[in-house]
């Protein structure tokens with residue numbers, strides 16, 4: 292058989308809960324800075340205004356009212 296096996300195209304990430312493409316379009320609603328994952332992937336932080344947005348049920352909650360400010 293000359294058939295080749297299909298290539299395995301798995302993207303490994305230390306954070307599996309939030310899709311990487313989704314992350315790239317997420318920005319802080321307060322200052323429009325792209326956010327970064329923190330707390331082992333359970334929250335998103337804006338490095339500009341220090342707001343931390345929670346991730347609930349794998350859904351980032353990008354609401355200023357839901358964010359906490361951490362130095």
Ligand SMILES: [Zn+2]
Nearest residue numbers: 319322337340
């Ligand atoms: Zn911000």
